Amino acid sequence: MSQDSTLQLAGLIKGNEAALVDELITAMRNKLMRFDKASESEIRQQTAQLLKLLELNIPKTTTHNLNDSIWAETKQLLTEFSHARVKQGYTPAETASIIFSLKEPIFKLLRASLTDQPQQLVEELATTTALFDSLGLYTIDVFQKAREMVISRQQQELLELSTPVVQLWQNVLALPLIGTLDSARTQVVMENLLQKIVETGALIAIIDITGVPTVDTLVAQHLLKTIAAARLMGADCIISGIRPQIAQTIVHLGVNLEDVITKATLADAFVIALKKTGASITNSAA
């Protein structure tokens, strides 16, 4: 594309911003269901800003590759634009379609000003389309990235949340496990438990699996490894929260838990743990 043709586009936008935005808003009103007054004024303001930036930046470059540093400010604006739409509940397609909808009114302007230069008109239309396509697609990218960041943050939070080691009594720790025990989380569980054993000098650790829906051989192996490591550090482990269906499954699988003390409930396990550490509970009413 020639420098000449892009200059034409910038010149056309200049002085016509208000009209362009008006046409866009009218088009949007017909297209989008959720288009209300509040978002209208915001979109009005942001698209006006976008057009200003375009008219400023288009003459400076011949590339519509948004990775070019000239487009940094425009990308910043589009990022804000996209995030604002996320908050208002727009879909990625609706967000991008606002940007794409700017094309039609600009095409109209181009056609009007270049009626006698068909060759240049075609070129202008092609470059304008390319530019607005990459702008619109960029808003989708940003939208997607915002979602991905939320997901990865939640994954991190889950990893942390699900593995608290609590002290029940002097020398007695409890590890209530919840959810799926995949390898990454089991690693965190093991580290947390062993670390806490060092810190507290605990003699007994109760691993409660009430919240673990499936105990297959991999889960069993992870549990056995954790127990072996704790034992090396001088702490005995009790597994509690074994439900009837899990017990039957473990028997069918042939997993050997005979060397491990197991109990049906955390309360039972706690009583055993107290006995082992020399403490006892007495009922004062008796």
Next chain:
Amino acid sequence: MKTAESGAVVMPLYSDEDVVRLRKLVREELAALGFGIVDQTKMITAASELARNTLKYGKGGECHLGKLNESPKIGVELVFTDDGPGIEDTALALTDGYTSGGGLGLGLSGAKKLSDEFHLETRLGEGTTVTIRKWKFS
């Protein structure tokens, strides 16, 4: 073995998350068919073992979940297929405690014990198919 009725659900198995999704699907299907909690847990655990084998030894594959109806009993069928290296010695692989990958060596034999029907088909260099079924009288 006869094949399941049409309308089997296909689950890809290429990551740990896929195994979690499969367990959830099996749980929902069995609960919907009225299987008890023990049978549900057995089948979910068997599915988990076989899915993990598909992932670890078969380098990924898929699971077909189908419903069976042989009045007066109904059932569920899970077919795990992979294009992995296959199993050299199936009798050895089904031995309690034998593992080639550092596990407990109880997964494959456990899945057999946990299900009502178990069928293993393997060809060296071509892949492995494991079918398990669970029945109940409706």
